[in-house]
Amino acid sequence: MSVNIPEELRFAKSHEWVRVEGNIATVGISDHAQEELTELVFIELPEVGRELEQEEACAVVESVKTASDIYSPLTGKVVATNEPVSENAGIVNDEPYDGGWLFKLEISDADELDGLLTAEQYRGQINA
């Protein structure tokens, strides 16, 4: 099974992806991350309105075996969270880049985007 890494996304070294539309960044975890974490059974999302620093732990995804922190790839304010995944964490395994997004941020510092990995760089990091 090959790992899906969409070309149009940016990635954090800690395996979150970012899709930018205007000043809003949608954040999720990569296909590689969901595969490594295995079947997710619980997801804790940040509260809407919370101000996040870049690389701040802001969500938790749990498999049967372990709990893992998710880090905000950018500084910004949480403007939306994906409630369906907190009801059914398996969506993140099934469609990590679509229905399995985690939260949306209002971007505070667009320059931070330049520091994130391109799809190609991320592919290099995980040796996919």
Next chain:
Amino acid sequence: MLKRTPLFDTHQSHGARIVEFGGWEMPVHYSSIIDEHLAVRKSGGLFDISHMGELFITGNDALAFVNRALTNDASCLAVGEGQYTLLCRDCGGVVDDLYLFRIAETEFLLVVNASRIEAVVEWMNGLRARFEFADLGFENRSDSLGAVAIQGPTVESFIDECFSKESIARRLVDGVSGLKKNEIGEFLFDDFRVWISRTGYTGEDGFEIIGENDVMPQVWRRLLSVGHQACLQPIGLGARDTLRTEMGYPLYGHELSESISPLEAGLGFFVKLSKDEFVGKSALAAQKAEGLRRRSVGFKMLGKAPPPRPGYAVLLDGETVGETTSGTVSPSLKRGIGLALVSADIAKIGCEFALEIRGRFYPAVTSKKPLHIE
């Protein structure tokens, strides 16, 4: 340097995810923990348990020694029978929980936890020196022996196809499936001798097979091939843990330790205070007489909550009254379950309490074991 079992290459060829466990490189899962867990409950699963230790105690004083060292009553074991038992310190703390099999009149096999082999050997050597039995042999064969567990409701239907019809040991059994729960026999796998017991750590019917390292890959392949029709599949340590947690079985280092007594762990049935002197007896008898201050209980989460994990605080009316020792999502119930060591006054079934998880509080209730039966 991490140790590898004789089945390491086999696991890799099955595409297992390998993790470090107690100094060993072991498969945590092959497909997924949930799939594997449900397969064992529904049909059957095959586990590599070669990391576990095998100790042999022999001689005319073997029975007297094991009965002096261990908490359960070994004198009631006939040849070919086994029992769950504990090795304690004099203070009642647990060195290890283990299975004791009487494999001959004057020969016992002890199956101990991988992470405790050294501690058990060291303590047993000390006890041998202390008791000065005249005719007592002690051999640690953990490095040369491998083991697999085969567990699940369908296993009995095909196990006899893999081994000799009759036990070649001192006691006649009609095929492996002729073993009763906790019995052990010596059988032939092709020309190789293997020990097979009807025991396990999943709550399902099943067997554990111990043989020389070299033979184990063939045993593994034969079992998988014969069990294929019955949907037998390889199972990793991840599901081994969720299966035992559903049953409420203790895991050393979690429910049991040097500082948790078997009575506190709810294992009083395996501590025979009525038998003659044994290591830890006076401490455990005193603990029982004074009344236990804390006890291990099973619990289930109420409502939507993160999966419980070891080390979460147990609160009652805002006060900390204990700590979780094991926890997971029950694949059978799709609900958080676990075990906790709590103050004795909340250690009764149906007691509601709160678990603190990352600064929030979630309701849970102490529950009867097994935890996956509602």
